[in-house]
Amino acid sequence: MGHAAQIESGSSSVPIPLQRCTNLVLISDTPKGRGVFATQDIPARTVIDVCPVLILGLEENVKHIEKTQLYHYTYNWPIIDQDGKKKHTQAIILGLGSMFNHSTQEQNVGWERNLNGQVITYRALRNIPAGEELCISYGARLTFKDADAVDTPTEEDEINQLIQIQLD
Numbered sequence: 001m002g003h004a005a006q007i008e009s010g011s012s013s014v015p016i017p018l019q020r021c022t023n024l025v026l027i028s029d030t031p032k033g034r035g036v037f038a039t040q041d042i043p044a045r046t047v048i049d050v051c052p053v054l055i056l057g058l059e060e061n062v063k064h065i066e067k068t069q070l071y072h073y074t075y076n077w078p079i080i081d082q083d084g085k086k087k088h089t090q091a092i093i094l095g096l097g098s099m100f101n102h103s104t105q106e107q108n109v110g111w112e113r114n115l116n117g118q119v120i121t122y123r124a125l126r127n128i129p130a131g132e133e134l135c136i137s138y139g140a141r142l143t144f145k146d147a148d149a150v151d152t153p154t155e156e157d158e159i160n161q162l163i164q165i166q167l168d
């Protein structure tokens with residue numbers, strides 16, 4: 001314990017209300033691995049979960065976490081280091097937060113960091129119908145092949161196809 005002690009990340013003595021939306025299930029065998037799905041309609045703005053986070057030390061992250069599976073479960077987390085400089089480390093999200101998969105087009109859950117409280121609150125971005133997967137955006141740089149991606153041929157693919165047609 002105490003691995004992040006060298007980092008002043010702030011903390012709050014104010015009690016933080018915890019909330020989790022009911023009517024959710026975890027499904028294991030989706031094309032994205034495990035995922036969270038709604039079993040009933042969820043109105044827009046509903047709090048889906050309030051997740052405590054575990055803030056990692058900068059060195060700990062680079063030396064250890066990035067070499068493990070946990071790397072795929074961390075979020076950027078802004079911190080102020082001992083010299084008062086703004087830096088970014090990573091945080092592990094406890095609770096349901098680590099189970100939300102990415103969607104580029106159909107994301108229906110947004111999230112907000114509470115830096116002092118060291119929690120992330122997830123909310124429905126729109127009305128979510130029963131049966132839909134709850135997805136967030138991981139941003140533009142993914143470390144895996146997006147299961148939703150439609151394979152559109154690149155310009156290079158099309159040229160290679162044309163070359164083949166001409167040679168055959």
Ligand SMILES: C[S@@+](CC[C@H](N)C(=O)[O-])C[C@H]1O[C@@H](n2cnc3c(N)ncnc32)[C@H](O)[C@@H]1O
Pocket residue numbers: 031032033034035072073098099100101102103144145146147148
């Ligand atoms: C934070 S975890 C989400 C939960 C994960 N599905 C599981 O079973 O533990 C992130 C990982 O989920 C998978 N994932 C998330 N979104 C995906 C997507 N759009 N397409 C394919 N895999 C995805 C990737 O393996 C990624 O590294």
